[in-house]
Amino acid sequence: MSDQAFATQLEAIVGAGNVRTRKVDLVTYSYDATADVPRRIPDVVVRPANTGEIQAIVNLARARGIAIYPRGAGTNLSGGAIPLAGGIVLSFQRMNRILEVDAENLTATVQPGVVIEELNNAVAPHGLIYPPDPGTVKTATMGGSVAENSGGLRGLKYGVTKHYVMGMEVVLANGDKVRFGGKTVKNVTAYDFASLFTGSEGTLGIIAEITVKLIPAPKFRRTMMATYATIEDAGNTVAGIIRAQVIPATLEILDRKTIETVEAYAHVGLPLGAEALLLIEVDGMAETVVECEADAVIRTVAEHHGELRLAKSGAERDQLWAARRAALPALASLNNTVILEDATVPRSHITGMLLACAEIGRKYDLVLGTFGHAGDGNLHPTIVADRHNAEEMARVHRAVEEIFQTALQFGGTLSGEHGIGIAKMRFLGGEIGESGLNLMRSIKDALDPWHLLNPGKLVPAREAPHEGR
Amino acid sequence: MKGGELDPKLQAELDKCLRCGMCMAVCPVYAAEKDEAAVARGKIAIAAAVASGDLALDDREVIDTLFNCLVCKSCMTACPSGVRFDRIMLSLRAAIVEKNGLPWLKSAIFHILKQPARLDTAMKMGARLQGLVFRDNPGYRAISPRSPFAMLGRDAGFGADRLFPAPSPRPLRDRVPEVVTAPRAKMRVAFFTGCSFQYFYPETGLDLIQVLTENQVEVVVPQGQQCCGTPVLVHGDAATARTLARTNIDVMERSNARYIVTGCGSCGSAWQHEFREVLREDPAYAEKAAHWAARTYDVSTLLTDVIGYRRPTGAVDAVVTYHDPCHLKKSMKVAREPRDILRTIPGVTFREMSQPDACCGSGGSYGLTHFDTSSDIARRKAADAAGTGAGTIATGCPACMMQLLDGTHRFGNGQTVRHYISLLADSYRRTAGIA
Ligand SMILES: Cc1cc2nc3c(=O)[nH]c(=O)nc-3n(C[C@H](O)[C@H](O)[C@H](O)COP(=O)(O)OP(=O)(O)OC[C@H]3O[C@@H](n4cnc5c(N)ncnc54)[C@H](O)[C@@H]3O)c2cc1C
Ligand code: SF4
Ligand code: SF4
Numbered sequence: 001m002s003d004q005a006f007a008t009q010l011e012a013i014v015g016a017g018n019v020r021t022r023k024v025d026l027v028t029y030s031y032d033a034t035a036d037v038p039r040r041i042p043d044v045v046v047r048p049a050n051t052g053e054i055q056a057i058v059n060l061a062r063a064r065g066i067a068i069y070p071r072g073a074g075t076n077l078s079g080g081a082i083p084l085a086g087g088i089v090l091s092f093q094r095m096n097r098i099l100e101v102d103a104e105n106l107t108a109t110v111q112p113g114v115v116i117e118e119l120n121n122a123v124a125p126h127g128l129i130y131p132p133d134p135g136t137v138k139t140a141t142m143g144g145s146v147a148e149n150s151g152g153l154r155g156l157k158y159g160v161t162k163h164y165v166m167g168m169e170v171v172l173a174n175g176d177k178v179r180f181g182g183k184t185v186k187n188v189t190a191y192d193f194a195s196l197f198t199g200s201e202g203t204l205g206i207i208a209e210i211t212v213k214l215i216p217a218p219k220f221r222r223t224m225m226a227t228y229a230t231i232e233d234a235g236n237t238v239a240g241i242i243r244a245q246v247i248p249a250t251l252e253i254l255d256r257k258t259i260e261t262v263e264a265y266a267h268v269g270l271p272l273g274a275e276a277l278l279l280i281e282v283d284g285m286a287e288t289v290v291e292c293e294a295d296a297v298i299r300t301v302a303e304h305h306g307e308l309r310l311a312k313s314g315a316e317r318d319q320l321w322a323a324r325r326a327a328l329p330a331l332a333s334l335n336n337t338v339i340l341e342d343a344t345v346p347r348s349h350i351t352g353m354l355l356a357c358a359e360i361g362r363k364y365d366l367v368l369g370t371f372g373h374a375g376d377g378n379l380h381p382t383i384v385a386d387r388h389n390a391e392e393m394a395r396v397h398r399a400v401e402e403i404f405q406t407a408l409q410f411g412g413t414l415s416g417e418h419g420i421g422i423a424k425m426r427f428l429g430g431e432i433g434e435s436g437l438n439l440m441r442s443i444k445d446a447l448d449p450w451h452l453l454n455p456g457k458l459v460p461a462r463e464a465p466h467e468g469r
Numbered sequence: 470m471k472g473g474e475l476d477p478k479l480q481a482e483l484d485k486c487l488r489c490g491m492c493m494a495v496c497p498v499y500a501a502e503k504d505e506a507a508v509a510r511g512k513i514a515i516a517a518a519v520a521s522g523d524l525a526l527d528d529r530e531v532i533d534t535l536f537n538c539l540v541c542k543s544c545m546t547a548c549p550s551g552v553r554f555d556r557i558m559l560s561l562r563a564a565i566v567e568k569n570g571l572p573w574l575k576s577a578i579f580h581i582l583k584q585p586a587r588l589d590t591a592m593k594m595g596a597r598l599q600g601l602v603f604r605d606n607p608g609y610r611a612i613s614p615r616s617p618f619a620m621l622g623r624d625a626g627f628g629a630d631r632l633f634p635a636p637s638p639r640p641l642r643d644r645v646p647e648v649v650t651a652p653r654a655k656m657r658v659a660f661f662t663g664c665s666f667q668y669f670y671p672e673t674g675l676d677l678i679q680v681l682t683e684n685q686v687e688v689v690v691p692q693g694q695q696c697c698g699t700p701v702l703v704h705g706d707a708a709t710a711r712t713l714a715r716t717n718i719d720v721m722e723r724s725n726a727r728y729i730v731t732g733c734g735s736c737g738s739a740w741q742h743e744f745r746e747v748l749r750e751d752p753a754y755a756e757k758a759a760h761w762a763a764r765t766y767d768v769s770t771l772l773t774d775v776i777g778y779r780r781p782t783g784a785v786d787a788v789v790t791y792h793d794p795c796h797l798k799k800s801m802k803v804a805r806e807p808r809d810i811l812r813t814i815p816g817v818t819f820r821e822m823s824q825p826d827a828c829c830g831s832g833g834s835y836g837l838t839h840f841d842t843s844s845d846i847a848r849r850k851a852a853d854a855a856g857t858g859a860g861t862i863a864t865g866c867p868a869c870m871m872q873l874l875d876g877t878h879r880f881g882n883g884q885t886v887r888h889y890i891s892l893l894a895d896s897y898r899r900t901a902g903i904a
Contacts, residue, residue, distance in 0.1 A: 024530045025504070027518045028511035033489045074505070075490045093503035117494075138494035329549035336484040338550075387484070 006064065010046050010088075013056045018094065020045035029089045032074040032081040035337050036387065036396070037422050042069065042083035047094045051169060051177055051208040054090070058206065058452070059175040061088055067455050070202040072112065072144025075136045077340055078421030080148065080201050084456040090206065092143050098122050099209070105183045107166060109211045112143025119212075128214040131158035134417070135328070143207045149199030151417035156375035157249045157283075158215070160417065162198045169209035170197055173448035182211060196443075201419050202454040204447045221249070221283035222294035223317040226306035227274040231255070233304040234276035235351030238374050240300040241280070242347070246293045250281040251375030252324050255354055257361070258331065258369035258382075259323075265330035268322050271307070276354070278306070278374065279324045327371040328382070334367055337387040339396060340380055343407035344416030347377040356406045357381040364399040366392070378416035404430070420458045428460060475520050479560050483520060485552045486513045492544035492554075497828035498537060501845035506534050509544035509554045516561055526561070527569055535561055537842070539835050540703045541795035541828045556746070562705030571706065641671035641690075648689050651682035656776065659689045659726035661717070661765075663736035664696050665867030673867065676894035677732045677768055683897050684778050686771075688730075691720045697739035698747075699796075707747060714744040718757050728775070729765040732890055734797030734866040740765035741801060767797060768890055769806035769865065783899025784816035785892055787885075790859035791819070792850070792873060793826035794866035807865050807889045814896045820857040827853065829864075831872030847876035855881050863889045 010019045020026065021044050030039045043066070048054045061068050067087035074081045083089050092113035099109040103126040110119060116137045119130050133152035134140055140150065146168075151160040167181025170193075180193040197205055228234040234253060241248065254262065254277040263270040270277065278301075282293040294310075301308050311317040332338045345353045354370055357379065361368025372379035381403050385396050404414055404427050414424050414431055429437050437460055444451070444459045492509040493499050499508035506515065515534055518524040524531050535558065544554050641662055658681065666674035681688050694717055698710035721729060731737035741762050748754040772778035789811055798804045804826070812819050830836065830846030854862050854877070862873055862884050873886045 020504075022530050023524060024515055024528070024534045025506050027524065028505035028514050031488050031514065033487065035487070073490055073493060091505075096503070136490070139490050329551070332487055332550040336481075338487055 006060075006066075007044055009060055010044065010057065013060070014046055014048050014053050018047040018049070020047075029071065029074075029083065029091070032071075032076050032079065034077050034079040034082070034421065034423055035339050036393070037079040037082065038084065040083050040086060042089040043086045045089045045091055047091045049094050051171060054171045054206055054208055055175050055177060057088070057090065058171055058173065062173065062175065062450055062452055065450070067451075068206075068453055070143070070147070070206055070454060072141030072147070073115070073136070073139045074144075075140045076144060076148055076421065077342070077418040078148075078201075078415070078423040080419055080421040080454070080457055081144075082422065084422065092141060095143075095208070096141075101126065101128075101214075102183065103128065103214075106214045106216075107183045107211055108214055109209065110142050111209060112141060112146075112207050114142045116140055116142060116145060123214055124217070126214075127217055129217045130164065130212060130214055132161045132164060142210055142212075146198050146207055146210055147200060147202050148419045149417070151373070151376075151378065153252065153373065154249050155373060155378070155417075156251055157247045162195060164213045165194045165198050165210060166213050167211035168194055168197055168207055170205040171208055172205045173450055173452045177208070178205075179209075199419070201421060201458045203444060203458050204453065206453065216285065218249070218283035219285050220287045220290040221281055222290055223279075223281045223311040223320055224294070224297065224301075225309045225311075225320045225323070226278045226280065226301040227259075227271050228276045228278075228304070228306050229274065230305075231276045231354050232351050233306060234278055234374075235354065237278060237300055237304045237306055238347060238350055240304060241297055242375075244296045244300055246282060246296050248280050248293075248297065248375060249283045250279060251373070252279040253277065253350070253354070253370075253372060253374035253379075254279075254323065254327055255358060255370040257358070257367070258327050258371045261330040261334065261369055262323055262326045265333055266322060266326040268319065268326065270323055274307075277323065279320060324371070327369070331367075331369050331382050331384050335384040335386050337385045337393075339383040339385065339400065340418075341382070341400060341403055342372070342378060342380055342416045342418045343403050343412060343414060344376075344378040345407055345410040345412035347375065349410040349412070350374050350377055350379070353377075353379055353407065353410055353412070357403060360399050360402050360406070363402075364395040366395060366399055368399070373416075376416070377412065401427070422457055425458065425460050475526075475564060476560055479516070479557060480520055482553055482557050483513055483517050485550050486510065487550050488514075489549060491547045491549055495543040495547045495827075497539060497541065497543065497830060497846045497849075498839075498842055500827075500849070501842045502537075507537060507842075509548070509552070512538060513552070513554070513557065516557060519561070526565055532565060535565070537839055539795070539828055539830070542799040543795060543826075543828055546799050559702060559705070559707075562703065563707040564705075566705035566707075639671065641667045641674040642692060642694075644671060644675065645678060645690050647692055648687065649678050649682055651685050651687045653685050654687040655685045656728075657687040657689060657726050658728045658730045658771070659691055659721055659724040661694060661697070661721075661729050661731050661736055661740065662690065663731065663733045663867070665733060665871070670867045670870065670888070673732070673870075673888045673891055676888070676891040677730075680772070680778075680890055680894050680897065681730070681768070684772065684776055686776065689724045689726050691724045693720045695720075697733075697736040697743075699735045699739050699743065702743060702747070710743070711747045711751070714739075714747055714758065715751075715754055718744065718748075718754060718761060721761055722757065727764070728771065729761055730768050730771055731765065732768050732865070732888065733868065734767070734794035734801060734803075735868060737765055737767050737803075738796040738800035767801055767803045767806065767865065769810055770803055772893075773806045773809050778810075778893075779897075781814050781893055781896035781900070783896040783901075785814050785895045785899065786816040787861045787892070788818045788820060788857075788859045789861045789863050789892065790822050790854055790857040791825055791889065792822075792829060792854070792862055792864040792869060794864055794869045795826075795828050797865045798826050803865070807863070810893055811863060811889055814892055816896075817892065820859050822853045822857050822859075824853055829869050829872045829876065831868050836872070844879070847872065848880045851876045851879075851881035854884060859884065861885045861887055861892075863887050863892060865889055 026041045030041045067085045069083040070090045071081040095111035096113035097111045101108045134150040169179045256275050284290045357370045367384045370381045440459045496508045505511040698713035702710035744758040748758045829850045830843045836843040877884045
């Protein structure tokens with residue numbers, strides 16, 4: 001598909017140093033962080049420096065019928081950045097400038113390659129934060145997290161990426177550059193394009209610039225951990241906290257398997273035999289309010305027979321967080337393949353979903369630990385398996401399918417934050433139905449009739465599986 | 470070279486990589502180049518492609534990429550899956566050397582040095598490295614004469630364009646008796662000097678000895694000790710590394726010392742980890758390597774945690790920041806102790822930089838083969854250090870001292886670079902009225 005002449009044309013756009021065609025380099029763009037999905041080596045990797053270069057690349061690719069796969073840091077968990085049909089990987093690693101921090105309007109404008117934490121470092125001196133905090137804040141890019149509409153640990157109180165995107169500059173498949181939204185708090189001009197492109201997983205347009213909302217950094221916080229003899233008690237605590245009208249910044253849960261694995265791995269002093277653990281953090285601008293909220297949480301934990309540990313210092317807070325931070329590493333240490341799902345249910349069904357996940361693990365005889373964002377119903381049932389064992393992997397696939405079905409039965413969704421990509425595409429119809437699929441196809445066809453942008457992802461092809469371009 | 474020729478243990482290690490990309494947050498090479506092939510995740514993918522036969526290990530491009538790594542182990546501290554990336558990198562490099570031999574590696578390294586203008590600097594730096602391993606070394610013949618350093622730097626001098634300490638005309642071990650006694654000695658330790666103290670920073674080595682004797686510790690500085698082998702090991706020359714490890718162990722076995730003390734992260738790490746690894750299957754030495762691994766301390770740990778050092782009273786007026794040497798922090802897990810020591814020195818105002826444990830860019834021949842990236846890493850470090858306003862950058866590894874000295878000279882504001890032990894020694898001397 002790609003040839004030397006094509007590479008030369010790309011070099012004319014971005015400069016010779018920013019076109020990669022050596023096989024060693026291409027191999028390193030054949031994957032993202034998703035386990036158990038196909039990989040493919042792209043034909044070329046291009047690193048544009050600005051919107052104009054992106055437009056020129058899009059125009060060239062369209063003329064040649066070559067697919068474009070946008071890529072930030074390649075940390076997504078749904079196969080979104082994998083170049084399924086070869087073609088071009090469009091890497092934003094050079095577009096990593098923070099264009100403006102406007103402390104008066106509480107906004108920042110960034111290029112897509114800016115790493116989330118770098119934005120937070122830049123706004124911290126103004127006493128501000130950009131709240132969306134996926135587990136990958138230190139690596140994931142703003143472009144990638146907007147394209148995935150990423151969530152994170154503070155989602156319950158502070159929302160997810162879409163709540164912070166105010167404006168964008170986007171390059172469409174036809175080569176047009178469109179700017180919409182901006183720094184105004186209110187804006188109802190035209191369609192709500194920011195919502196359309198947020199979470200579009202690189203299938204509708206290429207995000208070249210983003211303006212986001214910032215908020216003042218909370219000044220006080222209280223952190224605690226509670227362990228439970230039953231999952232029900234933990235689930236009821238979650239419901240009870242919300243009923244007490246406290247919205248914690250963080251309300252995380254670990255199930256028995258995860259607790260055991262974390263303790264064996266990190267020796268952080270978790271009670272073995274506990275069925276569930278909650279990590280709770282309340283924060284705010286006023287100390288009295290935060291203390292009141294903490295008291296309400298403490299009472300609720302006691303009502304539901306939880307054993308409480310309260311952090312009295314920064315060091316103790318770190319200790320409590322250590323258990324949550326170790327969840328993924330600990331599970332990962334058990335085998336070579338980690339399938340990290342993010343089925344999400346209305347939070348009233350957290351208990352049911354946790355029990356169901358554990359049961360599915362037993363049923364398919366798999367190592368399955370569940371942890372996640374209990375406060376917003378977003379769980380991470382995590383299966384650890386051996387990718388070289390075909391029989392076990394077949395059981396994994398059946399288990400994953402059953403997890404999705406269970407989530408849907410509880411009125412939940414396939415994905416709370418990791419996106420659909422290739423990993424969950426075939427389950428999409430189960431949630432949104434044929435009419436929903438058709439709506440997606442119509443939008444895709446309207447914006448990208450050539451199926452140039454990230455083909456084979458998110459939007460299932462009409463009949464036969466799409467071959468890409 | 471096809472997959473079958475790689476160590477099966479390597480495949481299991483490669484399998485552990487989740488492709489999560491957490492290593493991107495800390496890899497100094499990636500921070501500078503922002504290319505996936507720069508970071509551990511990318512290199513593991515390349516290694517996996519070699520193992521499956523999709524790429525050839527003796528492909529020049531593969532070699533280029535595998536050598537674009539400082540083996541600083543930063544990625545290992547961020548890795549949720551516990552991938553032992555150093556083992557992966559070292560066994561791949563060793564496989565290259567095993568298959569194609571060292572002369573071939575030498576030409577591959579020269580290939581990386583694409584610009585001829587760089588060759589001159591490279592030769593000079595090569596000479597520095599060569600010096601580290603060979604210069605005046607009584608064990609010269611024990612080292613494989615085919616080592617790339619011998620060929621890279623032979624007969625080249627040191628240049629004025631880069632600021633490196635000239636090798637001292639009087640190496641450390643020529644200046645001290647083999648046993649330095651201490652009044653009312655409570656303990657006897659062996660000082661493994663490593664090449665950098667021996668040839669470039671003998672004064673710092675003397676400071677270290679002084680601090681120990683003032684704390685009633687008798688110091689043996691065994692003659693016959695040799696390079697720790699890290700520089701050759703990272704270039705795939707496992708055979709030489711093994712020879713050096715055995716000789717060093719023999720020397721220590723004769724020393725009658727309770728502990729080995731080091732003042733260099735790479736040397737200490739070699740004793741704690743690398744010797745055990747390279748001698749794992751050596752029946753005569755595996756146990757000895759394990760014995761000494763458990764008895765090797767960075768001098769800061771010995772002072773703070775083992776003997777409880779005498780608190781300094783002499784004022785050393787300086788604003789000091791501290792750089793964590795990669796091998797000291799990430800391999801030996803020593804980070805608190807040097808800071809504790811610095812904080813107890815009267816007159817010292819301690820200021821942390823924002824990323825004290827970001828690699829300084831030193832790393833064997835890396836500065837030689839990857840001049841631009843290494844400069845970029847040094848530039849970041851210099852900027853971070855300058856941001857603290859400190860006039861003194863303290864660290865705990867002579868190799869870092871060299872790199873920091875060069876970095877502050879080129880990109881910083883000429884701060885003083887000291888080993889933390891020298892600041893402590895200064896303070897003791899003030900008390901004694903010597904300085
Ligand atoms: C250990 C771990 C923990 C994680 N924790 C969380 C979590 O808590 N919450 C959460 O939500 N996610 C989490 N994730 C998933 C992942 O980190 C996020 O999806 C992240 O935001 C992806 O950013 P990225 O820069 O890596 O994007 P990539 O993976 O590179 O790309 C993601 C998608 O965006 C597209 N894209 C990238 N840049 C652009 C652009 N400029 N324009 C258009 N499309 C673009 C790509 O084509 C792809 O479809 C986690 C992942 C890992 C490995
Ligand atoms: S050892 Fe250092 S340079 Fe090499 S990949 Fe790891 S972090 Fe990067
Ligand atoms: S952090 Fe570890 S597991 Fe993750 S990509 Fe890097 S090497 Fe692989």
